[in-house]
Amino acid sequence: MARLLQFFSILSLGALFCGVCGAQDLHAPSNVTAGEDVALPTSGSGKATFYLAGPGISQKNDVTLGEEIRLSGQDLRYAGDYTAILCSDTCHTATFYVTAAKPASVIFLVHPSRVPVGQNDAVSGVAFPFDQYRNLITVPENVNFQLSAKDASLWSRSIRTQNGVAWFRANSGKSAGPVQAVASLDDLSAKRAVQQVASDPCNLRITGQRTPNGILVQTEPVHDCAGNVVPDGTIVTFTATGPNGKGTVDAPVKQGIARAKIESPGTSVISVASGVVMGNEIRLGAQP
Amino acid sequence: MTRQVLKKGIKRGIHFLAAVCFLFIATAFSSYAADGTVQVQLDVKKAGPRAVESLTERGVLRDYQFAWTNMARAFEFSSPDLLEGAFSGDAKQELRQTVSSQQRSHITRRYVDQSHQVEAVFYAPEGDVMELHDTAQYQLQILDGDKTVHDEHVVVHYIVLMTPAADRWVIRELQAVPQF
Numbered sequence: 001m002a003r004l005l006q007f008f009s010i011l012s013l014g015a016l017f018c019g020v021c022g023a024q025d026l027h028a029p030s031n032v033t034a035g036e037d038v039a040l041p042t043s044g045s046g047k048a049t050f051y052l053a054g055p056g057i058s059q060k061n062d063v064t065l066g067e068e069i070r071l072s073g074q075d076l077r078y079a080g081d082y083t084a085i086l087c088s089d090t091c092h093t094a095t096f097y098v099t100a101a102k103p104a105s106v107i108f109l110v111h112p113s114r115v116p117v118g119q120n121d122a123v124s125g126v127a128f129p130f131d132q133y134r135n136l137i138t139v140p141e142n143v144n145f146q147l148s149a150k151d152a153s154l155w156s157r158s159i160r161t162q163n164g165v166a167w168f169r170a171n172s173g174k175s176a177g178p179v180q181a182v183a184s185l186d187d188l189s190a191k192r193a194v195q196q197v198a199s200d201p202c203n204l205r206i207t208g209q210r211t212p213n214g215i216l217v218q219t220e221p222v223h224d225c226a227g228n229v230v231p232d233g234t235i236v237t238f239t240a241t242g243p244n245g246k247g248t249v250d251a252p253v254k255q256g257i258a259r260a261k262i263e264s265p266g267t268s269v270i271s272v273a274s275g276v277v278m279g280n281e282i283r284l285g286a287q288p
Numbered sequence: 289m290t291r292q293v294l295k296k297g298i299k300r301g302i303h304f305l306a307a308v309c310f311l312f313i314a315t316a317f318s319s320y321a322a323d324g325t326v327q328v329q330l331d332v333k334k335a336g337p338r339a340v341e342s343l344t345e346r347g348v349l350r351d352y353q354f355a356w357t358n359m360a361r362a363f364e365f366s367s368p369d370l371l372e373g374a375f376s377g378d379a380k381q382e383l384r385q386t387v388s389s390q391q392r393s394h395i396t397r398r399y400v401d402q403s404h405q406v407e408a409v410f411y412a413p414e415g416d417v418m419e420l421h422d423t424a425q426y427q428l429q430i431l432d433g434d435k436t437v438h439d440e441h442v443v444v445h446y447i448v449l450m451t452p453a454a455d456r457w458v459i460r461e462l463q464a465v466p467q468f
Contacts, residue, residue: 017463036338049432050393051430051432051437051438053395053397053430053438054384055386055463055464055465056385056386056389057385058386058389058390058392058395058397059389059393059395060393060394060395060432078463079463079464080380080463080464080465081437081444081464083428083430085430085437085438087437091437091438093440095437095442097464097466099466109412109414109416109417111413111414111416112414120289120314124412124413124414126413126417128449134378135463136463138326138445138463138465140448148441151335156349162410163409163410163419163447163468164419164447165410165419167337167410167412167413169337169413170377210381283359
């Protein structure tokens with residue numbers, strides 16, 4: 001029994017020794033960060049051909065076995081999987097991954113560029129952290145999102161990236177005007193602008209008077225329900241109903257007020273609407 | 289005399305038709321082969337916060353498959369023009385660099401028998417970016433000229449960012465990771 005054990009021990013040692021001293025071998029690094037120099041130890045003796053295939057690189061070099069193969073950080077700047085091959089009599093392969101370096105920029109997408117005030121979940125943003133070589137950083141990072149208007153913070157939240165992305169959805173504010181959206185990660189930040197505009201008109205009111213050529217009607221300054229003046233170009237529809245039937249005129253808001261001239265000689269009832277919002281009605285007597 | 293001319297004309301017509309048929313069949317076969325070698329299965333059930341419409345799902349599946357087909361051909365024939373249309377931004381730049389590096393070293397790669405299990409894990413609220421996780425399996429062959437120096441069946445995990453372009457989805461980021 002002891003002799004049998006001795007025989008197997010010698011056999012194992014011999015096999016191990018021959019494995020080490022025999023053919024060439026290549027050792028892959030376990031952890032490589034993008035842009036870092038790396039040395040791959042080799043074993044064996046004599047000349048060999050070394051190949052490296054990975055993202056952004058396909059190279060071939062003559063190397064001496066037993067010496068380290070040095071790879072520059074420039075060759076390993078893209079995150080991903082790399083295949084290193086060492087060929088002498090036979091080929092040996094080692095694969096390794098390069099992971100993204102530390103954050104160097106934040107890609108920040110914000111929608112929409114114009115948003116009506118007082119809308120739920122109307123503003124959304126998505127942020128992706130990247131390293132200096134434009135590799136997506138997939139390890140979780142905290143991204144701080146902030147919405148502010150005139151130096152006053154409207155909303156802020158810290159969100160951890162998941163699979164390399166952090167996102168938010170927020171309500172629009174109460175006041176019309178520019179809002180700044182910022183995504184920051186450590187000392188990096190990306191800024192975007194969102195223009196908050198008045199929402200639908202509210203309390204639409206008109207006045208009117210007869211003129212020699214017809215009826216001149218105009219709105220009072222058109223505001224939304226939060227008191228913001230609606231943007232120029234908002235269409236207001238005036239409708240005149242008289243003895244000759246119904247006539248409609250569309251007029252854009254200019255500097256907060258919409259005006260229209262309507263030809264309706266008889267007694268007329270004028271109504272006003274903008275979108276789905278109705279305003280007051282006025283009655284004007286017939287043309288004298 | 290007139291009959292002979294007529295016979296010749298008919299013969300030529302038949303030859304022309306045969307040639308057209310042959311070209312048509314050859315083209316159909318080659319497109320089938322190109323599609324057949326890249327198997328893609330897309331699961332969009334876990335995508336959020338925006339739900340993926342079925343039309344979008346079909347478009348992403350089609351364009352992702354197209355991208356891998358073209359990328360494999362670009363690497364096999366060291367032809368950077370094949371990357372046009374399917375890739376954009378950083379992904380395109382990196383892949384073009386790989387191909388030009390191949391051209392210098394005369395090394396080519398082949399991705400044979402590709403199979404992709406793709407899961408959409410993020411779809412932006414406004415639908416302007418989608419993140420996919422692809423567990424890809426293929427036979428990776430690396431050739432130095434005509435000599436194969438590496439031939440191995442590999443399973444690689446890719447994180448992919450796709451964005452909609454005018455008429456298709458394009459890959460903006462294609463990054464292999466050790467695991468999801």
